[in-house]
Amino acid sequence: MTDLFSKFDPLIETRRALLATGVTDPFNLVMERVISPTVAMCSGRETILLGTYNYMGMTFDPDVIEAGKQALDDFGAGTTGSRVLNGTYAGHRAVEEALKEFYAMDHAMVFSTGYQANLGIISTIASKGDYIVLDIDSHASIWDGCKMGDAEVVPFKHNDIEAMEKRLKRIPEGAGKLVVLEGVYSMLGDIAPLKEMIRVAKENGAMVLVDEAHSMGFIGPNGRGVAEDQGCLDDVDFVIGTFSKSVGTVGGFCVSNHPKFEIMRLVCRPYVFTASLPPSVVATACTSIRKLMHAGNKRAHLWENSRVLHKGLKDKGFQLGTDEPQSAIISVIMPDLERGAMMWEALLHEGLYVNLARPPATPAGMTLLRCSLCAEHSAEQVQTIIGMFERAGHTAGII
Amino acid sequence: MDRAATAEKIAALIEPFNKKGVAISDATTFAGDLEFDSLTVMDFVAAIEDDFDIIITMNQQAEIENYGQLVDAVVKLQG
Numbered sequence: 198m199t200d201l202f203s204k205f206d207p208l209i210e211t212r213r214a215l216l217a218t219g220v221t222d223p224f225n226l227v228m229e230r231v232i233s234p235t236v237a238m239c240s241g242r243e244t245i246l247l248g249t250y251n252y253m254g255m256t257f258d259p260d261v262i263e264a265g266k267q268a269l270d271d272f273g274a275g276t277t278g279s280r281v282l283n284g285t286y287a288g289h290r291a292v293e294e295a296l297k298e299f300y301a302m303d304h305a306m307v308f309s310t311g312y313q314a315n316l317g318i319i320s321t322i323a324s325k326g327d328y329i330v331l332d333i334d335s336h337a338s339i340w341d342g343c344k345m346g347d348a349e350v351v352p353f354k355h356n357d358i359e360a361m362e363k364r365l366k367r368i369p370e371g372a373g374k375l376v377v378l379e380g381v382y383s384m385l386g387d388i389a390p391l392k393e394m395i396r397v398a399k400e401n402g403a404m405v406l407v408d409e410a411h412s413m414g415f416i417g418p419n420g421r422g423v424a425e426d427q428g429c430l431d432d433v434d435f436v437i438g439t440f441s442k443s444v445g446t447v448g449g450f451c452v453s454n455h456p457k458f459e460i461m462r463l464v465c466r467p468y469v470f471t472a473s474l475p476p477s478v479v480a481t482a483c484t485s486i487r488k489l490m491h492a493g494n495k496r497a498h499l500w501e502n503s504r505v506l507h508k509g510l511k512d513k514g515f516q517l518g519t520d521e522p523q524s525a526i527i528s529v530i531m532p533d534l535e536r537g538a539m540m541w542e543a544l545l546h547e548g549l550y551v552n553l554a555r556p557p558a559t560p561a562g563m564t565l566l567r568c569s570l571c572a573e574h575s576a577e578q579v580q581t582i583i584g585m586f587e588r589a590g591h592t593a594g595i596i
Numbered sequence: 597m598d599r600a601a602t603a604e605k606i607a608a609l610i611e612p613f614n615k616k617g618v619a620i621s622d623a624t625t626f627a628g629d630l631e632f633d634s635l636t637v638m639d640f641v642a643a644i645e646d647d648f649d650i651i652i653t654m655n656q657q658a659e660i661e662n663y664g665q666l667v668d669a670v671v672k673l674q675g
């Protein structure tokens with residue numbers, strides 16, 4: 198018998214070697230108690246959370262929690278059914294209405310996760326003979342959506358407008374084209390030049406899908422994302438988003454103005470063949486989205502946090518993913534996985550949690566410590582964080 | 597362009613990516629012999645695409661494991 202697990206041997210060995218250095222397993226952390234959007238207990242230690250994507254701190258918003266409790270009482274713990282059978286409750290419709298208002302778009306479709314939203318929409322709209330042109334640094338869910346469908350897949354160099362244009366122009370006449378972009382790329386926290394890219398895509402007859410998972414709620418005048426910020430949201434055919442970041446719960450969605458969009462509910466398999474979100478989840482999401490429409494002050498504070506942390510870490514001598522802060526993600530580049538894990542652990546001992554990211558999730562084989570800020574981080578917390586980075590950086594020999 | 601001329605052009609294009617100076621034959625594999633990682637593959641494919649003004653989709657790349665297969669594919673894609 199061939200052991201089907203032997204293909205994982207190299208990874209098992211990398212992991213064994215890393216843990217043999219005595220470092221805490223970076224992929225096995227348990228939050229024992231969560232005190233607020235920015236603080237939790239980890240291994241009995243009070244820890245500042247700086248790697249949760251909880252950008253707007255909605256997880257503990259009193260109105261959001263209240264809505265969830267009410268829905269649990271009124272509608273029960275789960276729907277036990279697909280959206281197209283018994284799994285559409287009033288709450289699912291209500292959250293889709295909230296999304297339509299939030300984005301000022303005609304249609305909204307809620308999936309059980311953002312991963313499934315990308316998987317479902319991409320694999321369904323681009324089929325045999327069509328071409329998907331996408332950025333090489335796209336999220337795993339976008340790649341998996343490409344893989345699940347039958348379209349031809351053509352990647353181009355990250356944020357490279359010319360490379361994208363050349364590829365679009367080489368696609369055979371008459372073929373359907375879908376360009377897939379992200380507003381914020383979550384590994385380095387950089388944004389895309391969407392205005393230019395979307396203009397080029399449209400000139401070449403492509404439809405455009407933009408994943409705004411990491412921008413919803415705080416980028417753009419109404420928090421609709423990078424495309425809104427750059428004034429090109431009207432030219433985006435499909436926006437993909439998630440409830441698992443700024444919205445503060447779980448779920449995914451696609452919003453669109455396409456006149457035939459509603460047919461997706463019948464043909465999109467990751468929408469049809471899975472159970473819908475629990476009533477409490479859609480109720481919390483709906484309340485949160487409506488509050489995010491009026492969160493100007495929180496947005497301003499989040500940007501301030503991002504600028505202060507970026508400058509603080511840069512001044513201390515850390516190498517960052519972007520020269521200027523472009524989003525609420527500040528990515529600190531580590532020399533290699535081993536020292537990245539050491540630094541991660543040193544930060545944890547200081548009482549700070551960040552995301553350790555490594556290949557294949559990262560571009561160019563980099564090891565990154567990804568920091569995502571929250572609108573609920575106080576100015577003092579941000580200063581504390583900079584001090585923790587400085588001490589841990591010396592301990593781990595990074596600075 | 598015939599196979600010989602295509603092969604000659606690709607041989608020139610692969611040079612900057614062949615850091616270890618591996619002797620290349622039709623049987624040379626990209627992942628195994630040349631140790632190309634995904635980033636190198638992307639840059640190398642882009643160089644070929646731009647030079648020949650073609651697209652080698654991910655679907656087609658999945659079928660290409662060695663140098664000979666690449667030359668054959670490029671010959672075919674030029675039509």
Ligand SMILES: Cc1ncc(COP(=O)(O)O)c(C=O)c1O
Nearest residue numbers: 310311312336383410439441448
């Ligand atoms: C760009 C991007 N798209 C989609 C997703 C998937 O979101 P979800 O957590 O809702 O599955 C994520 C986050 O993991 C993401 O970063």
